[in-house]
Amino acid sequence: MISWLKLTSFGGIVVTAPAAAAITAWLMMGRAWRLAGWWCVLFIGGMALVVATKIAFIGWGLGIQALDFTGISGHAMRATAVYPVLFYLVMLRSAPLMRLLGATVGFGISIAIDVSRVVIHAHSISEAVAGFVLGGLISIVFLRSAASLKAFRVSRWALVAGLLAVFASSYLKPVPTERWIEDVALAVSGHDQPFTRIGWKPRSANFQSY
Template sequence: MLHLGDITLTLPVAAALAAWLLACRAWRGALCWGLLYAMAITLVGASKIAFLGWGTGIPALEFKAISGHATGATAVFPIVFFLLVREHGPVLRRAAVAAGLVLGALVAIMLVAGGHHTASEVAAGWATGAAVSLAAIRCTAAWPPGQPTFAIFCAACAFAGATLLIKSAPLGYWMARAALALSGSERLHSWYIHG
């Protein structure tokens, strides 16, 4: 279940969604989706770099950084489910979006249960992802259907390409290097709770 929020899955899904929208000539929707997803991932990365480098956070809430897994899952799955049933009635579309949001919440719950994040970190991630997916759905709701076969082909190519790229990118390493370089510190702050 936790892997549903991993960036090695959510980034390729996000790329596939953008390719699908572009293949359907939904230029505004693709731009909106790309910008919203990029802003969410940048916010997550910046919060992690800030904690690693400077120890920022809110100790009273046990908050260190926004959960990337909760953000990613809640950002991509509601819009995926929405696009899959887009041609059907509004009741099914709303149910699909709700199912995506619930899936994001389940990933968040599993992160807390597994001790990977605190409740405040996953709540921030879920809220960020939900804002992204709901805003993107609003932007993509009126695009024309396009050619499904071509859209599927484009989405599959984008998914495969992004999967290959993300597998070879050690994101955690680069975030740690960025945190050290930007903060001027000699060591990183720990993610783990002591005591």
């Protein structure tokens, strides 16, 4: 049985960024240029919002203490944005019902990843839910835009290679995105120490949540 730690790794940026890139590549291979651009805008916009909420808390302590909210979960947002779209496109040449099933499977996977963030104490419930809502909005907006997308021929080998690359990426060493965000937050805020949820005061960071 897959562990919660392994499951949560599928929401990491080393997995979801290549998956988002694969989605862009598949759309471009199908000459769906406008959708490819729209997908990039949605995904990058979601990432920017996640980073902004984290910088706001780490740099200035801006959050919702009553909800234990210190920023949107990046894992939850990326997983919920990427996997429904990924599986929808994999099933693009199938019947509409199968496309819907693919997106549903993607949402199921993302929910499991979101839950894992809470189980391993990487995020509070409010942060995971916020990530799920933001990622869900991104995937739903994109899927509505792609509803009239005609099936295009993409090599099955390209699809298999893309999916295998996504799976293999889960074994890569995580990149220190939390540290990078902390460095930026301290630079722009001018503070010497980051804010943390422990006491909601500036202390040395010890909560890895990105």
